[in-house]
Amino acid sequence: QQPVQSPQAVILREGEDAVINCSSSKALYSVHWYRQKHGEAPVFLMILLKGGEQKGHDKISASFNEKKQQSSLYLTASQLSYSGTYFCGTVSSDYKLSFGAGTTVTVRA
Amino acid sequence: KAGVTQTPRYLIKTRGQQVTLSCSPISGHRSVSWYQQTPGQGLQFLFEYFSETQRNKGNFPGRFSGRQFSNSRSEMNVSTLELGDSALYLCASSLVNIDRGLGYTFGSGTRLTVV
Numbered sequence: 001q002q003p004v005q006s007p008q009a010v011i012l013r014e015g016e017d018a019v020i021n022c023s024s025s026k027a028l029y030s031v032h033w034y035r036q037k038h039g040e041a042p043v044f045l046m047i048l049l050k051g052g053e054q055k056g057h058d059k060i061s062a063s064f065n066e067k068k069q070q071s072s073l074y075l076t077a078s079q080l081s082y083s084g085t086y087f088c089g090t091v092s093s094d095y096k097l098s099f100g101a102g103t104t105v106t107v108r109a
Numbered sequence: 110k111a112g113v114t115q116t117p118r119y120l121i122k123t124r125g126q127q128v129t130l131s132c133s134p135i136s137g138h139r140s141v142s143w144y145q146q147t148p149g150q151g152l153q154f155l156f157e158y159f160s161e162t163q164r165n166k167g168n169f170p171g172r173f174s175g176r177q178f179s180n181s182r183s184e185m186n187v188s189t190l191e192l193g194d195s196a197l198y199l200c201a202s203s204l205v206n207i208d209r210g211l212g213y214t215f216g217s218g219t220r221l222t223v224v
Contacts, residue, residue: 044213096154099152101151
């Protein structure tokens with residue numbers, strides 16, 4: 001079963017912050033985050049493991065709430081280069097990496 | 110270091126034909142997974158291979174099949190093509206199985222159009 005992402009889309013001005021949420025009905029072993037720019041391959045951002053801590057990648061960080069089977073991706077002080085579609089991927093007991101529908105982020109100058 | 114290479118980049122096929130797509134993972138990566146990406150369905154998991162063995166399979170009909178060779182290169186085959194098979198097919202590789210906690214590196218994909 002695919003995780004649920006929200007919001008579907010967000011528009012930001014440079015320097016603004018945003019949060020993207022990802023939730024699953026299954027007990028999760030790990031959560032992946034990827035970004036895909038138009039016409040390009042998805043690029044791995046980070047992975048959060050069960051029992052792990054919050055991760056960061058430049059000004060993009062993420063958290064994983066194991067009890068709620070939820071993860072959040074935080075875009076801080078957004079830059080034009082942050083534009084793209086962000087996908088969360090979850091791994092549960094079936095060991096399949098299932099992706100959410102994606103969140104389209106547009107950062108404007 | 111070369112990335113994940115998928116060939117061909119674009120393909121146009123007729124309904125009823127079959128097609129084979131190829132993926133060469135990053136050198137040293139033994140896990141290869143395939144995904145179908147469409148605007149309506151997003152990224153859908155097809156299969157995962159590790160050391161020539163299929164470890165996992167998604168919910169696709171038997172027309173979709175794959176294999177992995179001893180050099181970790183992988184192919185996927187779709188037989189009796191349908192219009193709905195038109196999609197971007199992405200291959201992703203990793204050093205180890207998905208349950209070992211590492212991310213994937215994706216290829217640029219093969220854009221398949223069925224007419």
